[in-house]
Amino acid sequence: MAAESAGAIDPMSQFKVNPLAGTDWTLFGHNIAFTNSAAFMLVILGVLWVFMLGGMKRQLVPGRWQAAVETMTDFVANMIEANIGPKGKKFTPYVFSLFMFILCANLIGLFPLAVIPGLHAFTVTSHITVTGVLAIMSFSIVLIVGFAKHGFHFFSLFIPHGTPAILVPLIFVIELVSFLVRPFSLGLRLFVAMTAGHILLDVFASFVIEGLNSGSGIGGVVSVLSFVMIVGVSALEILVAAIQAYVFALLTSLYLNDAINLH
C-alpha cells in the first residue's frame, strides 16, 4: 500500500512481485519461485474455471449463469467470425482463452482485496513480463500461421495493393517495421493501461488518508474530493479492464486475419 513510511507515497509498491514459496526453486538455472503473481494466475484459473462450469449445464433454456457464459463465448465467436471469417474458427479457443484470461486478470486486479489486512489484489496484466509473453505468443501464432499458409508469399502483406513500383522498397520497409512493432504495442498497451489505472487509484487513495491525517480543514475537503474521484476512476477502470481485454483479443484476431487471408 501507499504511505507505508511516514507520509511517503509509494504507489509502485503494489506492483512488487514477492516470492510466496520456493524462493530457491530453479529450472535450468533460472529462479521459478511461486510468487504472488503466480498465485493470482492460479486464482484467475480457478475463477475462470468456476465461471465456465456455469455454462456446462448445457440446458436448452439457459439460466442466468449459463446465459452469461454463452454471451462471452458468443461474443468472441462473433468477433472471430466478423474479423477473420469461417477460416478463423479454429483460432476461437485461443482468442477466447486470451480474452477471458486478460479480462479476469484485469477485473480481479481491481478487486478491493486490500480491505483485508495483509492482502492486496495483484494485477497480473500490469506486468510487462506477462503482457509481453502474451503478445509474443499471439505474434508467434500469426507468424507461424502466415508462413505455414502462404510461405514467402506472406511478405506480400507488406506491399499494399496498387503501390507504385518505385515506392515498393520504401513501403515494404515501413510496413515491415509497423508489423514488427505489433507485439510491442500489443503488450505495452495492456501493461501501461493497467499500471496507469492502478497508480491513479493508489495516489488518490493515499490523498484520502493523508487528507484525513492532516487534520486541517482543507485536508477534509481534499479527502472528500479524492474519494469522489476514486469512485469515478474505479468505474472507469472497470470499463478499461474490459476494453483492454477486448482490444487485445480484437487486435490478435485482426493480426490473425492478416496472416490467414493476407489482403
Added chain:
Amino acid sequence: MPQIDQISTIYASQLLWLLLVFAIIFVVIGNWMMPKIEGTIHARNDKIQGDLDAAEKARDESASTQAAYTAEMDTAHRGAHDAVQAAKDAAARDTEAKLKAAGEAVAERVAHAEVALADARGRALAEIENVAADAVRDIVERLSGAKVAEGEALSAVRASLAA
C-alpha cells in the same frame, strides 16, 4: 517501477507460471469447455430454426388443407346443385310424358264415345223412321181404311224426314 526493476529476477518465474496457467486455460477452458458451450448455442439455434421451420410447414399445411376444404365444398355444392337440377329436369320430363299419355287416353275415349254416340243416333233415327212408318200406316188405315205396305210407308217417311 518494479515491473522493470525486477525483470531480471522474476522473468523466468513469470514465464513459467504464465505458460503453465495459460496452457491449462487453453486446453481445458478454450479447447474443451468453450466448444461444448458453443455446441449448446448451435444446438439451441438449430432447435429454434427447426421449430420455426416446423411451424412454417404446419401453417402451409393448414393453408393447403383450408384450400382443399374450400375446393371440396365448392365441388360438393356444385354437385348438389347439379343433382337438384337433374332431378327437376327428370321430374318435369316425367310429368310431361304422363300428361301426354293421359291426354292420348282421354282423346281415344272421346273418339270412342263419339263413335258410340253417332251409332246411337243412327240407331235412334232408324227407330224413329220405323215408329213413324208404323204410325203413318196406322193413321192412314184409320182414316181411310186403306192398308199401306210397310215398305211404302217407310220410304214415304224417309222422304218426308229428308225434306
